[in-house]
Amino acid sequence: xxxxxxxxxxxxxxxxxxxxxxxxxxxxxxxxxxxxxxxxxxxxxxxxxxxxxxxxxxxxxxxxxxxxxxxxxxxxxxxxxxxxxxxxxxxxxxxxxxxxxxxxxxxxxxxxxxxxxxxxxxxxxxxxxxxxxxxxxxxxxxxxxxxxxxxxxxxxxxxxxxxxxxxxxxxxxxxxxxxxxxxxxxxxxxxxxxxxxxxxxxxxxxxxxxxxxxxxxxxxxxxxxxxxxxxxxxxxxxxxxxxxxxxxxxxxxxxxxxxxxxxxxxxxxxxxxxxxxxxxxxxxxxxxxxxxxxxxxxxxxxxxxxxxxxxxxxxxxxxxxxxxxxx
Amino acid sequence: xxxxxxxxxxxxxxxxxxxxxxxxxxxxxxxxxxxxxxxxxxxxxxxxxxxxxxxxxxxxxxxxxxxxxxxxxxxxxxxxxxxxxxxxxxxxxxxxxxxxxxxxxxxxxxxxxxxxxxxxxxxxxxxxxxxxxxxxxxxxxxxxxxxxxxxxxxxxxxxxxxxxxxxxxxxxxxxxxxxxxxxxxxxxxxxxxxxxxxxxxxxxxxxxxxxxxxxxxxxxxxxxxxxxxxxxxxxxxxxxxxxxxxxxxxxxxxxxxxxxxxxxxxxxxxxxxxxxxxxxxxxxxxxxxxxxxxxx
Numbered sequence: 001x002x003x004x005x006x007x008x009x010x011x012x013x014x015x016x017x018x019x020x021x022x023x024x025x026x027x028x029x030x031x032x033x034x035x036x037x038x039x040x041x042x043x044x045x046x047x048x049x050x051x052x053x054x055x056x057x058x059x060x061x062x063x064x065x066x067x068x069x070x071x072x073x074x075x076x077x078x079x080x081x082x083x084x085x086x087x088x089x090x091x092x093x094x095x096x097x098x099x100x101x102x103x104x105x106x107x108x109x110x111x112x113x114x115x116x117x118x119x120x121x122x123x124x125x126x127x128x129x130x131x132x133x134x135x136x137x138x139x140x141x142x143x144x145x146x147x148x149x150x151x152x153x154x155x156x157x158x159x160x161x162x163x164x165x166x167x168x169x170x171x172x173x174x175x176x177x178x179x180x181x182x183x184x185x186x187x188x189x190x191x192x193x194x195x196x197x198x199x200x201x202x203x204x205x206x207x208x209x210x211x212x213x214x215x216x217x218x219x220x221x222x223x224x225x226x227x228x229x230x231x232x233x234x235x236x237x238x239x240x241x242x243x244x245x246x247x248x249x250x251x252x253x254x255x256x257x258x259x260x261x262x263x264x265x266x267x268x269x270x271x272x273x274x275x276x277x278x279x280x281x282x283x284x285x286x287x288x289x290x291x292x293x294x295x296x297x298x299x300x301x302x303x304x305x306x307x308x309x310x311x312x313x314x315x316x317x318x319x320x321x322x323x324x325x326x327x
Numbered sequence: 328x329x330x331x332x333x334x335x336x337x338x339x340x341x342x343x344x345x346x347x348x349x350x351x352x353x354x355x356x357x358x359x360x361x362x363x364x365x366x367x368x369x370x371x372x373x374x375x376x377x378x379x380x381x382x383x384x385x386x387x388x389x390x391x392x393x394x395x396x397x398x399x400x401x402x403x404x405x406x407x408x409x410x411x412x413x414x415x416x417x418x419x420x421x422x423x424x425x426x427x428x429x430x431x432x433x434x435x436x437x438x439x440x441x442x443x444x445x446x447x448x449x450x451x452x453x454x455x456x457x458x459x460x461x462x463x464x465x466x467x468x469x470x471x472x473x474x475x476x477x478x479x480x481x482x483x484x485x486x487x488x489x490x491x492x493x494x495x496x497x498x499x500x501x502x503x504x505x506x507x508x509x510x511x512x513x514x515x516x517x518x519x520x521x522x523x524x525x526x527x528x529x530x531x532x533x534x535x536x537x538x539x540x541x542x543x544x545x546x547x548x549x550x551x552x553x554x555x556x557x558x559x560x561x562x563x564x565x566x567x568x569x570x571x572x573x574x575x576x577x578x579x580x581x582x583x584x585x586x587x588x589x590x591x592x593x594x595x596x597x598x599x600x601x602x603x604x605x606x607x608x609x610x611x612x613x614x615x616x617x618x619x620x621x622x623x
Binding site: 142177189237302 | 339360442552558580
């Protein structure tokens with residue numbers, strides 16, 4: 001008769017646990033080194049910007065001062081706030097960004113869902129068109145797009161009722177309407193993301209909801225969407241960041257609404273001219289202080305999005321653990 | 328006689344209704360500018376008279392020109408694809424790898440995720456151009472532009488520590504490549520991360536009970552579940568290269584526009600767009616056979 005000696009088993013087990021433990025420790029050390037290393041490389045320009053924005057002229061030209069200014073000053077920020085016309089620019093940015101981002105997320109979710117869950121005539125062709133909208137370099141079509149917004153007359157319908165073509169330039173609609181119709185900034189990628197996600201959902205979920213008397217919109221809004229939290233949030237985040245940073249469509253279509261990036265570009269130009277004229281009331285003429293003010297302005301224009309990410313981040317990690325009906 | 332509204336048809340109509348915003352937007356906002364631009368590529372600009380352009384119809388002439396007469400365009404087009412494909416693979420592997428790390432539970436995860444999000448914010452904006460190449464003047468530029476190419480502090484540190492020059496060069500080279508890679512992969516990392524997070528935990532529990540190790544868990548669960556998003560990342564990486572400040576092909580097209588050869592520039596833009604479209608179609612076709620969707 002053979003018995004397994006309990007002591008032997010116990011020995012092997014503790015050893016296995018030990019090996020597992022050391023492996024885990026080594027793994028987390030490697031991970032820490034990797035993340036800190038890459039993190040440093042990524043953050044370098046941001047840190048550079050941040051520390052320079054607090055420096056005086058003397059600290060910037062002093063080669064002994066590398067990261068930490070000898071004297072912390074806020075004058076650069078004061079200059080930037082004034083030159084950016086910060087409050088107005090911030091309001092414009094928030095208004096345009098939130099409007100376009102929410103419209104874009106909603107419309108792309110609907111469109112992506114349609115492509116993912118339904119079969120209809122011409123579906124693949126239409127989806128190829130979605131990708132095409134992404135691939136056409138914006139510079140090739142932008143001039144006709146401006147003209148189209150200036151004399152907006154969809155399908156000549158305004159002519160039928162005897163109305164004049166509308167001028168949509170400098171109206172929020174010039175940005176909101178494309179966003180609502182899946183033609184916003186990089187909307188194609190968002191449509192694609194939603195399509196890929198919804199395509200992966202089990203058919204049983206849909207069937208069950210249909211048996212329970214749920215309509216098409218109901219299935220979309222109450223069965224499929226609640227599970228897609230992380231995709232919705234990612235798309236919303238990208239939409240906010242890209243629209244926030246978007247410079248070209250703002251100056252093309254709504255140039256009277258000066259958003260933060262546009263204001264920043266103007267600030268740069270103002271400073272550039274000022275350095276030629278050699279003095280400008282509030283900013284010292286030397287290029288170093290001007291660069292520092294510009295850094296302060298750049299940081300101010302990024303700060304809201306950065307803060308938003310830190311806030312949303314929590315939901316980003318939790319969204320799925322809370323909803324468990326998939327599978 | 329067939330019924331006009333079968334179940335299937337009604338279902339299809341509902342699908343069309345979901346997609347209809349796109350159809351409307353495409354017809355109303357996109358189609359006309361595209362037609363204009365295509366039309367343009369068949370004309371050549373002659374002169375301006377009384378504020379109106381005088382154009383001459385040249386048929387396929389512009390297209391023939393860019394391949395036969397233009398000294399640079401065919402070469403640039405070839406270079407673009409030769410550069411793009413390896414870069415695409417590296418970016419995909421890197422961003423998948425980082426996303427897997429950022430998905431794990433560890434202390435400081437929130438901070439780490441925030442750090443990898445920074446490139447997404449900065450690289451798509453005017454701030455990048457301010458940091459990168461046009462500060463108010465040359466003197467200030469010298470002190471800031473360095474970080475784009477290499478890493479001054481690190482180099483100083485290594486020089487102080489008396490490393491041999493070739494080693495310093497090597498390390499700095501690697502660092503600036505990682506910099507480039509990390510800055511290009513921000514969006515892809517987030518897309519993969521969102522896909523990873525949306526995998527139901529129950530799958531992992533089941534595989535644990537079955538005794539799968541992490542390697543086979545990755546290939547049997549994680550990878551197939553994430554695979555639909557590999558396609559999205561491929562498309563995004565290619566689209567992103569359009570707005571790159573060092574995309575020589577796009578810069579070349581801009582130069583052509585600036586020299587008032589609108590027709591030629593339009594022809595170039597369309598050759599470029601269509602060849603990217605075809606290459607993308609081939610790549611997506613190759614990958615999508617291996618992509619796993621839970622329904623199919």
